[in-house]
Amino acid sequence: MAKAVADVNGEDQGGFASDGSNVTGFSHMHDSGTGGSPSLGNFPLFPQAGCPGDQLDRCKFSRTDRATPRINGSVEAHPGYFAITLQSSIRTEMTVSNHTALYRFTFPVSPVDQDATLSPLILADLSDLPNSRINGAISVDADSGRISGNGTFTPSFGIGTYTSHFCADFFGATIRDTGVFVNNRAGSEPKNVSVIADGVDNTPEILPAGAWTRFHAPTHDDQILARVGVSFISVEQACSNAEREIPEFDFNRTHTAARKAWNDTLATLSITPGGVGKELQTIFWSGVYRASISPQDYTGENPLWNSTEPYYDSYYCIWDSFRSIHSLITIVDPESQTRMVRSLIDIYRHEGKLPDCRMSLCKGFTQGGSNADVVLVDSYLKNITRDIDWATGYDAVISDAEVQPENWAVEGRGGLSSWKTLGYIPTDDYDPYGVGPFTRSISRTVEYAYDDFCIAEMAKSLGHQADYEKYTQRSENWRNMFNEAQNSSINGTDTGFTGFLQPKYMNGTWGFQDPIFCSPLLNFTSCYLNPDGHETYEGSAWLYSFFVPGDMASLIITLGGSQTFVRRLDYLHESGLLYIGDEQGFLPVFQYHYAGRPAKSAERAHYYIPSQFNDTIVGIPGNDDSGAMGSFAALTMMGLFPNPGQDVYLITPPFFEKVQIRNKLTGKTATVRNINFDQDYKNIYIQNATLNGKPYTRNWIGHSFFLNGDTLELTLGATESAWGTKDQDLPPSLSTGYMT
The missing domain is CATH 2.70.98.10 (Beta-galactosidase; Chain A, domain 5)
Incomplete structure (x- = not known):
């Protein structure tokens, strides 16, 4: 504290x-x-x-x-x-x-x-x-x-x-x-x-x-x-x-x-640099350090209610932290993540809703979806179960999905009536059931859809079949704001890609927001929490059109297939549309995995580190968002980046010869070792892999890797290979019949 x-x-x-x-x-x-x-x-x-x-x-x-x-x-x-x-x-x-x-x-x-x-x-x-x-x-x-x-x-x-x-x-x-x-x-x-x-x-x-x-x-x-x-x-x-x-x-x-x-916290990780210099080691350790500063343990210092449960504060904000901070904490300090989850559930017990942002014992502003749902489900799927009342945790996420609070500016979701009946948040939503900023209809729609996907995962595991079917169906609501005919231009030149998320009215007709609006190329700072904050939050429709974390396979088909998807993702990274200083930019660095091109994820990782993440005074793009930037850098350099809310880590070569992670709960140490590693990063492409000595072709791995203390060996080369490119090697997606 x-x-x-x-x-x-x-x-x-x-x-x-x-x-x-x-x-x-x-x-x-x-x-x-x-x-x-x-x-x-x-x-x-x-x-x-x-x-x-x-x-x-x-x-x-x-x-x-x-x-x-x-x-x-x-x-x-x-x-x-x-x-x-x-x-x-x-x-x-x-x-x-x-x-x-x-x-x-x-x-x-x-x-x-x-x-x-x-x-x-x-x-x-x-x-x-x-x-x-x-x-x-x-x-x-x-x-x-x-x-x-x-x-x-x-x-x-x-x-x-x-x-x-x-x-x-x-x-x-x-x-x-x-x-x-x-x-x-x-x-x-x-x-x-x-x-x-x-x-x-x-x-x-x-x-x-x-x-x-x-x-x-x-x-x-x-x-x-x-x-x-x-x-x-x-x-x-x-x-x-x-x-x-x-x-x-x-x-x-x-x-x-x-x-x-x-x-005691940092020593759960160890690296063998393999000749990598001080700058990159500093980026890594600084990232782990900064990601360990918040949320903060205020147990025994909460005057708002009496409880024997832990109390954590300084969630700035879960909209930021669910994407990488909590995933890193789950890996390096599962005891603290357990206490944080217990704290979130206890906040629900006493205040009726999970927070999306919280600081100084106060309710913070909600930026999009009910993102604590993702944090709870992520922990549940990764076996963070000790002393956690998951029955109440499940009640909490169901409350987010079903019960609109009076003030959804600071908790829960708004527009639930439209969400349940129309399957999207209309740009002209009629919502007399609560108050909140009537903006962000596009970004709220895709975030609500993913929140429901995560709830469906938990419902399936707990045996709630009807809920599983309901929330699985609602997780596909992102489609309802996808205008397949919408094109995009930059300075009058067509980008060559068609189909983007767009505003949609209650009567089913389309509105328009330039797909590059709220990107670094056009009115970058126009989409915030204000009455005229527009239909996407801190990002463009170009960026949000990639946000379907639960069913990337279906998104890839929707966007024209794997080859077109890869070209489109390349364009996002290379055109200036993507700002890595906002957390929505994290997952697109690695989404090539879902199109069978994990090598390109490695290329993007090595572009952003160290060009945007380095050891200079300006070596963090934007502000750190309570360690979000630090956790992105650390996880990227470990070579295991999460798709948060799922039991999925996308594999790229670590930035060091060897990385080891000791699990505090099991006492076992997981190892990722690069073979043919070179400090100049010419060999950044996985040629083949073994898990505990046996051939491993999947381009992703589950959390059991950390719990069991497994050893993943990656043989590297200077050119892209066929490793991790086959359909059976791709990460799970809802439409492929596999949900973690």
């Missing part, structure tokens, strides 16, 4: 960014790479070596006034540790335990301000990164210097409010004086302050306010340690968390424990 880092006044969605902007504070909770508005960053600390002239009001208190550049080259970051030196010559280091951040501030012997003496002041600010505070209260203890408080804030991508609490203690120097500040003025009396947004003209003024503790010169190594406990329950619980988790202010011990926790 605690994720300490410096906050900046530039790109601050995750707190810190390497954009050269100034440091405004050091806060204790963050959501990383969320997109949109920044999140959390509540109650930042800020250290100063001394007030100029030793006058209190010459210290800097407001976030604007105290913003300080960093010393270039001073940033140091590792799992469980972050450090940066300010131009004030204060070196700041931070590490964490579960609910507590520990900071080590090293002050200069002589403050940068020549007329100041070394008398450090550390303030705590009643603010958050998006400056969303509604009210807050803070106090400081005159004897101990402890600063504690709470505030009510708004979530970054959702509705409602949440209240957070903190408790800061200090070690390493004796207290000189304490007090509070309001705006940019401070005093030693009183010892507490409360603030609310004034609400004038419906534009609340967020008044800077907080508390401070000033010290005599530190007694050892010019260092002061600050320990900050956090809680969503109470200040008392925040203090208790800190005292229990870091009782002795031992920075090195806390850092060692944090590093060990990360090693």
